[in-house]
Amino acid sequence: MTTPATPAKGLDGIIAASTRISDVKGDIGELIYCGYNINELAGKVTYEEVVHLLHHGHLPNHKQLAELKTTLAGFRELPQGVINIIKEFPKNAPPMHAIRTAVSALGCFDTTCDDDSMDAQRRKALRLIAQIPIATAYFHRSRQGKSILPPDPSLGEAANFLYLVDGEKPPAEKESTMDLCYVLHADHGMNASTFSARVTIATLSDMYSAITTAIGTLKGPLHGGANEGVIKMLQEIGSLEHVDAWVADALANKKKIMGIGHRIYKVLDPRAPHLKRMAQVLSAKLGEPKWIQMSERIAELMLTKKNLHANVDFYSATVYYSLGIPTDLFTPIFAIARTSGWTAHVLEQLADNRLIRPQSAYIGPVGLKVTPIEQR
Ligand SMILES: CC(C)(COP(=O)(O)OP(=O)(O)OC[C@H]1O[C@@H](n2cnc3c(N)ncnc32)[C@H](O)[C@@H]1OP(=O)(O)O)[C@@H](O)C(=O)NCCC(=O)NCCS
Known part of the structure; x- marks a missing residue:
């Protein structure tokens, strides 16, 4: 096969795999999980139901x-060795570094890490869905010098995470808001972190390595890290009357506005209106409407000036902020929810695997001769 002369920069437009898990229809702004439009699922199913959907197709x-809830609750406890490692992390380490390292450590403590039977792979997938929130909450508590709490098996995934972070059971509205955020973030086609998880598992590495890879990929500000960037941007702008000048300056200096734009969606990201609605309700309740007002103005300006729409990270930032969640836990929460999608993709890749190995177009020099080192 000859090497393509012009590579698709950023693999733009390249179809890298067939999948039954989710479909992102960028031209009409639709997101489908296993045949269900996200608008059909949002508000009607819980995160645990979505986990089952992504893993089993129904x-x-x-x-x-x-059964699924019992299994997840039973898998939550972390090995003591991993808890010790988490407690040793520097208190000022960004939580995404901490959970990436914790997931890698979980692989060391799981004696079935390299068991490649599908049963073992499915167990490891569910274990990671159950344990990543615990690792995140434990790191957060430990960096604050607070005691870590045992998970509560009577609580669902969203509620248990909030309980372990806050030290108290969440009110029903906080739980349902978080659960919907999990539902909206669970999967998203061949996004960068999912692709990286599939590349790793396609070498027949292991589940923990694949999810460690995915977390490292999600962390970047062009992917999941954008939600933290949004709140930092809003804080930097400070108030509604400064928005227009700030955006004009950012665009003049070719600065990216976090939470705006998308590789696939050319119209509004279908997750954004759900998050915007939640952000509006929460901001009103909090009596701090300025964040949502500033966000709406930024979105309006970016649409008129650049024809770019808000993406999932834009309003989720205000939602998490309004729920009182520390800014540097925004991206970890994305990772917690997306673990359901990553693991579903890993299982799908394993079911019909082939090494993922694209080519590159070499554009460097050719035919060079080695000059002896003393003469260089
Ligand atoms: C998501 C994103 C990485 C998609 O990237 P992409 O498809 O590779 O698009 P590009 O980065 O090449 O951008 C294309 C053009 O739109 C502009 N653009 C895209 N997103 C922009 C943003 N958020 N702010 C300002 N300009 C933006 C680029 O500057 C570029 O303009 P140019 O052609 O005049 O140079 C990009 O929109 C972005 O960086 N957004 C901000 C980060 C973010 O919110 N990420 C989360 C995604 S869910």
Whole structure:
């Protein structure tokens, strides 16, 4: 095969795999999980139901859902060795560094790490869905010098995470808001972190390595890290009357506005309106409407000036902020929810695997001769 003369920069437009898990229809702004439009799922199903959907291709019945919840609750406890490692992390380490390292450590403590039977792979997938939130909450508590709490098996995934972070059970509205955020973030086609997870597992590495890879990829500000960037930007702008000048200056200096634009969506990201609605309700309740007002103005300016729409990270930042979640836990929460999608993709890749190995177009010099080192 000859090397293509012009590579697709950023693999733009390249179809890297077939999948039954999710579909991102960028031209019409639709997101589909296993046949269900995200607008159909949002508000009607819980995160745990979405986990089952992504892993099995269909929504669970009562019995299947109860089994899944019991399994996840049973998998939450972290090995003491991993808890010790988490407690040793520098208190000022960014949480994404901490959870990336914790997931890698979980692989060291799981004696089935290299068991490649599909049963073992499925168990490891669910274990990671259950344990990444615990690792995140434990790091957060430990960096504050607070005691870590045992997980509460009576709580669902979203509520248990909030409980372990805050030290108290969340009110129903906080739990349901977080659960919907998890649902909206669970999967998203061949996004960068999912692709990286599939590349890693396609070498027949292991589940923990694949999810460690994915977390490292999600962390970047052009991907999941953008939600932290949004709140930092809003804080830097400070107030509604400064928005127009700030945006004009950013655009003049070719600065990217976090939470705006998308490789695939050419119209509004379908997750954004759900998050915007939640952000509006929460901001009003909090009596701090300026964040949502500033966000709406930025979105309006970016649409008129650059024809770019808000993406999932834009309003999720205000939602998390309004829920009282520390800024540097925004991207970890994305990782917690997306672990359901990453693991589903890893299992799908394993079911019909081929090494993922694209080519590059070499554009360097050719035919050079070695000059002896003393003469260089
Ligand atoms: C998501 C993103 C990485 C997509 O990137 P992409 O498809 O490679 O698009 P590019 O970065 O090449 O941008 C294309 C053009 O739109 C502009 N653009 C894209 N997103 C922009 C943004 N958020 N702010 C300002 N300009 C933006 C670029 O400057 C570029 O303009 P130019 O052609 O005049 O140079 C990009 O929109 C971005 O960086 N957004 C901000 C980070 C973010 O929110 N990421 C989360 C995604 S869910």
